[in-house]
Amino acid sequence: MKKIKVLIADDILETRKLIRKMFSIEENKIEIVAEASNGKEVIESIRKFNPDIILMDINMPVLNGLETTEIINEKYPNIIVIIMSVQRENEYLKKAMFAGAKEYIIKPLNYEELYTTIISTYNRYKKKEEIISKLNAIKRESKIISFYGSKGGVGKSIVALNTAIAYSKKYGKKVLLIDLDLYFGDIGMMLNEYKSKTLIDLIDENQTISYENIKEYLFSYNTNLDVLLAPRNPESAEYIKKDIVKKIIDKVKNYYDVIIFDNGVNFGECTLVSLDLSNVIAFVSNMELSSLKNMKIGLKILNTLNYSSKIKVIVNSENTKFGIKHKDILNAFSNEDLSFIPENNKTVKFSINTGIPFYENSKYKDNNMIKSINKLCEKLIS
Structure with missing residues (x-):
């Protein structure tokens, strides 16, 4: 089975280490391919590691999570962004979705919830991509x-x-x-x-x-x-x-x-x-x-x-x-x-x-x- 390549974007080193440790046992399904401490590093890492999913913290220096997500949504629309934040308000969720995020998860992180979110979000959007690619193959003239x-x-x-x-x-x-x-x-x-x-x-x-x-x-x-x-x-x-x-x-x-x-x-x-x-x-x-x-x-x-x-x-x-x-x-x-x-x-x-x-x-x-x-x-x- 193809592994889901995940990039962790968080300015707190301990958070990145925790997520990496969480998924060290999921050898068959999830692979942590890179880490980034700010939005600029995320963009640079995309070109090198081509991740399927980015776990994106909202509050990061240089480029914050929302700004980075907007850039990714425009330049790399096939990459799935899952926002991580301590903020529970609907306003933050709405901003994240406007920026192009596909899912939103609240800190502190729970292994089961994070794992399920990654798998279900990946399957959902990859299935949509397959449908769209099939539709693209049948170009119609309305x-x-x-x-x-x-x-x-x-x-x-x-x-x-x-x-x-x-x-x-x-x-x-x-x-x-x-x-x-x-x-x-x-x-x-x-x-x-x-x-x-x-x-x-x-x-x-x-x-x-x-x-x-x-x-x-x-x-x-x-x-x-x-x-x-x-x-x-x-x-x-x-x-x-x-x-x-x-x-x-x-x-x-x-x-x-x-x-x-x-x-x-x-x-x-x-x-x-x-x-x-x-x-x-x-x-x-x-x-x-x-x-x-x-x-x-x-x-x-x-x-x-x-x-x-x-x-x-x-x-x-x-x-x-x-x-x-x-x-x-x-x-x-x-x-x-x-x-x-x-x-x-x-x-x-x-x-x-x-x-x-x-x-x-x-x-x-x-x-x-x-x-x-x-x-x-x-x-x-x-």
């Missing part, structure tokens, strides 16, 4: 789709969610769905998922954005569909800026076939950057006169922003019984690429109230809504 509507209540999120599921199941695509309705995102509710971390957690807990740490904040709906949920508190929206959205897409775009944004009803900076990044803008309305009026206005704005070549219009809840006919829509939006999804309020309401997307319900497999979603999928990435 098709990015933004779902947008200029009026609430038109079923935009329902269509976006079930389209994402269709791509992941029927078409076998690797899909990322991002709920970018930052004030009132409903994707989590529609999936009956209230425990997963959200976009604001990703931002709060990470100073650097990488695919590895983004993955930890995704809700895995199925093997092909990951979801990044919107913040649960509307006040969090102001902390999410367009640069964050750009960084996220830059880091994930090679890992998904399709990336779907479910945008809010606004032209805020995050919505605009999603529209900029998208290959297709799926503009959703329904057959209510007020919704169609707002869509007409919205389309004019999008055309002014030079998005006209990206736009595909989706008329949701099509029903000709309430005064507006199919041909009226075709005449009013004769210059647009139109798709229609039939009305089925019973199916939609049952889906929302149970947290089971209608695309997943076997009794709806021959439903016209399912067929319409499949046709929409083919059109959006044709």
Whole structure:
């Protein structure tokens, strides 16, 4: 079995001797390859000894543990840093994780705890590296789709969610769905998922954005569909800026076939950057006169922003019984690429109230809504 190479970084000689003595009996699993008394020595030793894990004290001269961990995280991201400290406060733990540490252990050191922490942390992160390396071997070129509507209540999120599921199941695509309705995102509710971390957690807990740490904040709906949920508190929206959205897409775009944004009803900076990044803008309305009026206005704005070549219009809840006919829509939006999804309020309401997307319900497999979603999928990435 390959030994785990460990570097001890602590300015107190007695601590280094104690740790070395602890692991002198673990000949088959852990090997102490080097010691360092300050951050500068740590960096120098990395080049010479190439450790798997560094046990890093926070309080050291020249470069302290946090400063050294930041440098290691940037230059040697495959090296695992485990912080050692006498400080038990959450603030120190948070700082350590921000710096790039993978684990945190409190002094005085206990042999069993230290040994278990090293083994479990090494296994956990090496397994992640293997997964990521496999994913890296399959470079994907994402098709990015933004779902947008200029009026609430038109079923935009329902269509976006079930389209994402269709791509992941029927078409076998690797899909990322991002709920970018930052004030009132409903994707989590529609999936009956209230425990997963959200976009604001990703931002709060990470100073650097990488695919590895983004993955930890995704809700895995199925093997092909990951979801990044919107913040649960509307006040969090102001902390999410367009640069964050750009960084996220830059880091994930090679890992998904399709990336779907479910945008809010606004032209805020995050919505605009999603529209900029998208290959297709799926503009959703329904057959209510007020919704169609707002869509007409919205389309004019999008055309002014030079998005006209990206736009595909989706008329949701099509029903000709309430005064507006199919041909009226075709005449009013004769210059647009139109798709229609039939009305089925019973199916939609049952889906929302149970947290089971209608695309997943076997009794709806021959439903016209399912067929319409499949046709929409083919059109959006044709």
